[in-house]
Amino acid sequence: MNHPTIESIQRAHQLIKPYVHQTPVLSSELLNQLFECQLFFKCENMQKAGAFKYRGATHAVLCLNGTEKLKGVATHSSGNHAAALAKAASLQGISAYIVMPKNAPKVKIEAVRAYGGIITFCEPTLQARELELQKVIEKTGAVLVHPYDNFNVICGQGTACLEIAEQMEVPDIIMAPVGGGGLLSGTAISAINIWPNITVIGAEPANANDAFQSFKSKKLIPVQNPNTIADGLRTSLSPLTFSIISKFVDDILPCSEKSIVEAMALIFKYLKIVVEPSSAVPLACIIENRDTFKEKKVAIILSGGNVDLADLPF
Amino acid sequence: MNHPTIESIQRAHQLIKPYVHQTPVLSSELLNQLFECQLFFKCENMQKAGAFKYRGATHAVLCLNGTEKLKGVATHSSGNHAAALAKAASLQGISAYIVMPKNAPKVKIEAVRAYGGIITFCEPTLQARELELQKVIEKTGAVLVHPYDNFNVICGQGTACLEIAEQMEVPDIIMAPVGGGGLLSGTAISAINIWPNITVIGAEPANANDAFQSFKSKKLIPVQNPNTIADGLRTSLSPLTFSIISKFVDDILPCSEKSIVEAMALIFKYLKIVVEPSSAVPLACIIENRDTFKEKKVAIILSGGNVDLADLPF
Numbered sequence A, B: 001m002n003h004p005t006i007e008s009i010q011r012a013h014q015l016i017k018p019y020v021h022q023t024p025v026l027s028s029e030l031l032n033q034l035f036e037c038q039l040f041f042k043c044e045n046m047q048k049a050g051a052f053k054y055r056g057a058t059h060a061v062l063c064l065n066g067t068e069k070l071k072g073v074a075t076h077s078s079g080n081h082a083a084a085l086a087k088a089a090s091l092q093g094i095s096a097y098i099v100m101p102k103n104a105p106k107v108k109i110e111a112v113r114a115y116g117g118i119i120t121f122c123e124p125t126l127q128a129r130e131l132e133l134q135k136v137i138e139k140t141g142a143v144l145v146h147p148y149d150n151f152n153v154i155c156g157q158g159t160a161c162l163e164i165a166e167q168m169e170v171p172d173i174i175m176a177p178v179g180g181g182g183l184l185s186g187t188a189i190s191a192i193n194i195w196p197n198i199t200v201i202g203a204e205p206a207n208a209n210d211a212f213q214s215f216k217s218k219k220l221i222p223v224q225n226p227n228t229i230a231d232g233l234r235t236s237l238s239p240l241t242f243s244i245i246s247k248f249v250d251d252i253l254p255c256s257e258k259s260i261v262e263a264m265a266l267i268f269k270y271l272k273i274v275v276e277p278s279s280a281v282p283l284a285c286i287i288e289n290r291d292t293f294k295e296k297k298v299a300i301i302l303s304g305g306n307v308d309l310a311d312l313p314f
Helices: A006-016 A029-035 A053-062 A066-071 A080-091 A106-114 A126-140 A151-157 A159-167 A182-194 A210-217 A239-248 A257-271 A277-288 B006-016 B029-035 B053-062 B066-071 B080-091 B106-114 B126-140 B151-157 B159-167 B182-194 B210-217 B239-248 B257-271 B277-288
Strands: A038-043 A073-076 A096-101 A118-122 A173-177 A199-205 A251-255 A297-302 B038-043 B073-076 B096-101 B118-122 B173-177 B199-205 B251-255 B297-302
Touching (some): A006 A182, A029 A257, A038 A159, A053 A159, A073 A080, A073 A126, A080 A096, A096 A126, A106 A118, A151 A159, A151 A182, A173 A277, A182 A199, A182 A239, A199 A210, A210 A239, B006 B159, B029 B257, B038 B159, B053 B151, B073 B126, B080 B096, B080 B106, B106 B118, B159 B297, B173 B182, B182 B199, B182 B239, B210 B239, B251 B277
Parallel strands (some): B038 B297, B096 B118, B173 B199
């Protein structure tokens, strides 16, 4: 399978740079004391459209040829990829057709609408989503931009790690949450090329542990009934992300729902930033594996900040 | 009255630089669209101890002579100055005696304790606080570090504006919330020396509008029964801050409680950061005075981020 290279990620970075934020890397002395390690948080919650997804979506849109640009892009997503693709496309004057389950969070539907996305609602099953998307693509001729099973999207997601390299000293460990695996894939390829001795860890809710199971058993096992507050991580690895993660990631750690909520509250309290539950999953894994991280320099990618503030879990 | 100068603020900046964060300046395209102006938010909510107060407290502590250092520092405060002074003092191995009203928010009491402050509780009246503080000072010989009626503290608060000058283009307007007036005083002196054409605006809850009344009537009028969610702004100007603000500030704008909550929610939602109500007061004034700010570049100091996350007003 054709994996992105560090060169393809660096090219993506040059392409998308004018359109994305170089998000800050934050630390908290009190958090570091609490965990007896040095934690560096890459704030993709402050990325445009509120998540790292804007990197991959922007790159995918910029890679379209002239004919494709006229037809537009399409995807199914209940979350950040939908908003990111809508925004990235609208900025280039391109139509974005988004299939969303009708029970998607109101805040995410509103975001897609605000960015000019053309929404089709469907039943909240993967099958219904894929069927509806197929119909939309047949009707419009739009180009499918899959949220993670897509070479150009993964290259875009890998650019966050390139920025981290300019913003902090050499880390011992880099962590990203893993849902579909796009962020973790791009991050792993960047990280091992920049820092040959780095340990790359994926962080995943135990209640949606398909990446953990697939990684350990060395075969792709889709998630069954993911029941996690981390709504961005309910998806399963794809053939492409599974292949990359198997090759370049050192470990996948699971964590409980309780630790996710605890980690989320710690991030709000000590970093003074708003993150969605998925962003808190790496810190939740640190809570449950303190010894692994003791005395280490750990870079953590906070994946997004799109959370319903009227419905915080703490 | 002896006002700080830009030179004294610059000296303070050199002194405190190794101990304080250079906090980021953030913007949001969506917020800018919403208000038809360019807003630049200086994130003192991400300052150590969670508020700009750490600048002034650190400077005051660093200005102590050897004998004073041995005796320690003292103040009365229900809020961020208490935590900031406790932390600044503890970092230099100096004792900090803090008088707090017994109804102070639990989160603030815990913060002072975590930073090693020695707390004395008193009745929640200004009189009781001053009386208790007097007793503590007599007993310990500690040096009073007033939260704002203090030359060195004001110099420290003015350093946030020096950083802003390095972080953004020339603003048309700079805004800071005004409670006791320390931040606004330091900011005004810095701002008019850096940008001679700047307009300096203080932002104040209408329900605690002593600065507005004092500024307009040109005499110091203390606040009566301040009933505002912006707990950091319930204090009154002091002779020193009133004198500085009268001379260097262009206007004081009041705002409603409703607008403060609305502004706070906008900051959480679009900037993805945690702020306390006081931080939202400048944006609340913009909500109520859109035409004044239209097409302008506005620097806003977000004063702090110490808010009880279980008790958000939205």
